[in-house]
Amino acid sequence: MNETRLQVLEALADGPVSGPALAESIGVSRNAIWKHVEVLREAGFGIESGPEGYALSGVPQSGALALSLGLEASFEVEHHETLDSTNRRARDLAEEGASDVVVVADRQTGGRGRLDRTWESPPGGVYVSLVCRPDLPLADAPLYTLAAAVATTRAAREVGVDARIKWPNDVVIPRGRPGGRTESDDVGVPRENESRSYDKLAGILTEMRGEADRVGWVVVGIGVNADADAADLPEGATSLRVEAGERVDRRAFTQRLVESFDDLRGDPDAVLDAWREHALTLGQRVRVETPGGDVLGEAVDVERPGTLVVRTDEGDVRVNAGDCEHLRPVE
Numbered sequence: 001m002n003e004t005r006l007q008v009l010e011a012l013a014d015g016p017v018s019g020p021a022l023a024e025s026i027g028v029s030r031n032a033i034w035k036h037v038e039v040l041r042e043a044g045f046g047i048e049s050g051p052e053g054y055a056l057s058g059v060p061q062s063g064a065l066a067l068s069l070g071l072e073a074s075f076e077v078e079h080h081e082t083l084d085s086t087n088r089r090a091r092d093l094a095e096e097g098a099s100d101v102v103v104v105a106d107r108q109t110g111g112r113g114r115l116d117r118t119w120e121s122p123p124g125g126v127y128v129s130l131v132c133r134p135d136l137p138l139a140d141a142p143l144y145t146l147a148a149a150v151a152t153t154r155a156a157r158e159v160g161v162d163a164r165i166k167w168p169n170d171v172v173i174p175r176g177r178p179g180g181r182t183e184s185d186d187v188g189v190p191r192e193n194e195s196r197s198y199d200k201l202a203g204i205l206t207e208m209r210g211e212a213d214r215v216g217w218v219v220v221g222i223g224v225n226a227d228a229d230a231a232d233l234p235e236g237a238t239s240l241r242v243e244a245g246e247r248v249d250r251r252a253f254t255q256r257l258v259e260s261f262d263d264l265r266g267d268p269d270a271v272l273d274a275w276r277e278h279a280l281t282l283g284q285r286v287r288v289e290t291p292g293g294d295v296l297g298e299a300v301d302v303e304r305p306g307t308l309v310v311r312t313d314e315g316d317v318r319v320n321a322g323d324c325e326h327l328r329p330v331e
């Protein structure tokens with residue numbers, strides 16, 4: 001990113017400021033300031049010039065400069081209009097040694113979910129991947145997935161949407177209808193026909209590489225149906241726009257998401273407490289598909305680094321990974 005341009009932008013945001021004063025404070029020529037202003041206007045920024053100088057009157061919804069302006073987080077923004085997958089790009093950056101970069105795309109042509117599943121990337125969605133190099137043992141890396149889920153939930157709540165977390169990595173909107181299937185449905189009902197008690201708002205894909213027993217890098221990919229129109233959403237999905245009943249400011253949402261993740265990433269205890277507070281899964285009867293077989297029981301807690309504790313007839317079982325299906329709330 002052009003650091004001088006960001007400085008000009010920040011000064012305009014605090015404006016009005018005259019061209020000569022700006023040139024002096026930043027240490028460039030007046031001509032350079034004029035060129036920066038032109039480029040910013042072409043990039044969609046509204047810049048008015050009045051008797052007291054230039055002032056910022058409008059910021060576009062996306063772009064590296066727009067997302068960096070006023071961002072209170074220690075992440076550098078790399079923005080693309082279109083990418084195959086922000087996680088793919090972020091992994092490449094991580095392999096090159098990058099850290100504290102957030103890759104953002106307006107569109108994805110090959111968005112990925114877990115286990116080679118597809119992430120549909122409708123227009124208006126927010127697609128970000130955060131590259132981090134935490135000083136953590138490998139076993140603690142799932143905390144980053146939890147932090148991302150909490151950050152997404154918080155950012156959604158700030159636009160008035162009551163989002164909840166479904167273990168381990170989904171952000172969902174609970175529906176009033178009684179929980180989908182019950183245990184007695186267990187036989188003979190195809191899982192695809194499951195009537196769900198929630199709609200999916202966002203998904204998280206965490207990928208990492210370890211060095212010895214430490215995390216080398218971790219990439220946390222978050223896809224949120226933010227300002228997506230109902231007609232563009234896949235089955236079982238919802239968006240902030242649908243839930244809020246109005247357009248959603250993607251720039252503000254993306255910034256809050258990144259800021260909230262940045263606040264949480266260094267504080268595992270806060271992550272777990274906030275996760276529990278926003279969890280939809282706790283207190284539900286669940287079936288978790290794990291490599292070792294299905295675990296059926298009541299989800300009673302989540303423990304560091306993201307382990308789900310399921311109370312089964314045979315006692316508490318701790319599950320580290322798997323697909324979790326909500327059956328019905330425990331009465």
Ligand code: BT5
Binds near residue numbers: 205
């Ligand atoms: C996830 O996987 O939920 C992780 C999704 C992560 C997407 C982000 S976007 C930015 C970054 N770059 C990437 O390439 N990926 C990350 P999983 O738990 O496996 O859920 C995938 C399932 O969610 C699919 O099989 C569909 O059933 C459903 N799904 C797909 N697209 C959806 C959407 N836009 N909204 C809601 N549900 C969706």
